[in-house]
Amino acid sequence: MKAAVVTYPGSNCDRDLARGFELAGFEVARVWHKDRALPQGTDVVGIPGGFSWGDYLRCGAIAARAGIAEAIRAHAARGGYVLGICNGFQILTEMGLLPGALLRNAGLKYVCRVVGLEVVATTSAFTSAYAPGARIAIPIAHHDGNFTADAETLARLEGEGRVAFRYLENPNGSANDIAGILSANGRVLGMMPHPERRCEPLHGGTDGAALFRGLAALATPA
Amino acid sequence: MKARVTVMLKDGVLDPQGEAVRHALGTLGFEGVQAVRQGKVIEIDLAATDRAAAEAEVRAMCEKLLANTVIEKYAVEIA
Numbered sequence: 001m002k003a004a005v006v007t008y009p010g011s012n013c014d015r016d017l018a019r020g021f022e023l024a025g026f027e028v029a030r031v032w033h034k035d036r037a038l039p040q041g042t043d044v045v046g047i048p049g050g051f052s053w054g055d056y057l058r059c060g061a062i063a064a065r066a067g068i069a070e071a072i073r074a075h076a077a078r079g080g081y082v083l084g085i086c087n088g089f090q091i092l093t094e095m096g097l098l099p100g101a102l103l104r105n106a107g108l109k110y111v112c113r114v115v116g117l118e119v120v121a122t123t124s125a126f127t128s129a130y131a132p133g134a135r136i137a138i139p140i141a142h143h144d145g146n147f148t149a150d151a152e153t154l155a156r157l158e159g160e161g162r163v164a165f166r167y168l169e170n171p172n173g174s175a176n177d178i179a180g181i182l183s184a185n186g187r188v189l190g191m192m193p194h195p196e197r198r199c200e201p202l203h204g205g206t207d208g209a210a211l212f213r214g215l216a217a218l219a220t221p222a
Numbered sequence: 223m224k225a226r227v228t229v230m231l232k233d234g235v236l237d238p239q240g241e242a243v244r245h246a247l248g249t250l251g252f253e254g255v256q257a258v259r260q261g262k263v264i265e266i267d268l269a270a271t272d273r274a275a276a277e278a279e280v281r282a283m284c285e286k287l288l289a290n291t292v293i294e295k296y297a298v299e300i301a
Contacts, residue, residue, distance in 0.1 A: 058290055065287060094290065101293045103231075106238050148235060148293060173238070 001026050001216050005046040006072070008033045008063045010087075013049035013196060017085065020196035021046060024212035033066040038075055043219050045072055049086030049141070049194060059102065059144045060090030069095060081125065081219050082188040086142055089180070089190030098181055098190045099157070100149030105142070106173025112141040114204070116168035117179055117193060121161050124186040129214030136207035138193040140171060140179075145192040147174040147181075157181055165191055223268045225280045226299045229289045230261035264288055276300050 003021040005028060007014045018028045021044070029039040033052075038045065052063035063069075076082050076097050084092040092098045105111060114137050119130040130136070149157070154175055157163055165180035172192075180191025195208025231237050237259050244258040266283070270276040280298045289296040 057288070061287065061290065093292070099292075101290055103235070103293065104238050106236070108238050108242055146238075173236070 001043050001219060002029065002039065002041050003027070003044045003046055004029045004031045004038050004042040005048060006031045006033060006068055007048070008050070008052035008066060010052045010054055011048045011050035013085065013087075013194065016194075016196045017046045017048045020199050020208065020212050023199055023209065024216040026212070026216060031068060033063065033068050035068050036071060038068075038071050042075065042080065044081040044083060044215060045075055047072075047082065047084040047088030047091050048196075049088060052087055052091065055144075058090075058094065060087055060092075060094040063087075063091045064094035073097070076183070076188055079185060079187060081215065083126065083215070084188075084190040085194055085196065086140075086145075086192055089192055090144065092188065092190040097188050098183060099153045100147055100175075100181070102144050102192070103146040103148050103173075104144050105146050105171070110141075110143040111145075111171050112139070113171075114139045114198075115171055115179075115193065117165045118168060120163045120166050121182060121186075123161060124164065124182050124189065125215050125218035126182070126189045126211055127164055127214060128218050129210035135168065136210075137198070137205055138195055138208055139197050140193045142172070142192055145172040145174065147178045147192075149175060160184065162186075164189055165193065223270050223273070223276050224301045225266040225268055225276060226301065227264040227266065227280060227284060227288055228261060228297045228299075229264065229284075229294050230259060230296075231293055232295050235293050273300050 003026040119134040162182040166177045195211045198208035240258040240260040284296045
């Protein structure tokens with residue numbers, strides 16, 4: 001399995017994300033935002049956390065229009081897998097690959113701590129290695145993670161089983177306690193918590209590793 | 223030609239920053255502040271000389287980048 005991790009100016013979780021993929025057995029290529037194509041045979045695109053372009057204008061707004069964006073869009077359109085974490089989730093909503101938007105946290109504060117999550121959808125490759133309803137501990141570190149969408153979109157996400165993760169205690173005001181959502185085909189996942197920061201015992205826990213393992217086991221080339 | 227774009231959160235989208243400003247105004251003794259919404263203003267210098275063409279171009283900029291129309295609305299003034 002081949003993963004491509006994109007680096008934008010201001011990305012700061014790109015190496016951690018590459019490591020998360022590698023631990024699960026992926027061959028990882030690093031891609032620069034100015035690149036126009038993904039490496040041949042890319043199965044999964046990883047869009048990392050950080051502060052692309054300093055969060056100017058809106059979080060993820062500039063990155064969503066970077067040179068590599070069209071290649072990511074084409075990859076998703078042909079059924080390729082995309083994983084966006086934290087700023088990566090914001091970028092995916094700005095690209096329109098996932099619905100809704102991420103607003104300033106309701107408490108207005110940057111929140112950086114380990115939170116409890118419920119694994120809601122287990123039919124996707126991303127969540128397939130978790131038991132249904134599993135409760136896991138994963139860190140969050142964001143200022144703008146307050147997921148919002150109109151009532152109709154929320155109902156569709158819930159009805160189609162596209163809520164991947166829910167906060168056990170809502171840290172940021174997200175609608176329906178949503179921490180991560182899937183695309184209609186289940187192959188694009190955006191989430192605010194950082195599974196790549198919870199993959200090895202030295203991280204203080206390994207609850208994030210199953211996401212990469214599940215993806216490695218189930219992701220079929222597009 | 224100059225354009226001024228005002229971007230605001232749509233009505234109904236919670237604005238926690240505006241709410242914090244409203245609260246702070248209250249504690250400063252400004253009574254009767256019922257609601258505050260915070261947005262941003264973007265000023266653009268344009269080479270265009272045709273007003274209608276300039277407005278159309280700036281609206282396209284808003285749709286493509288300057289506003290996230292999932293959560294934001296925008297207004298364009300050409301001066």
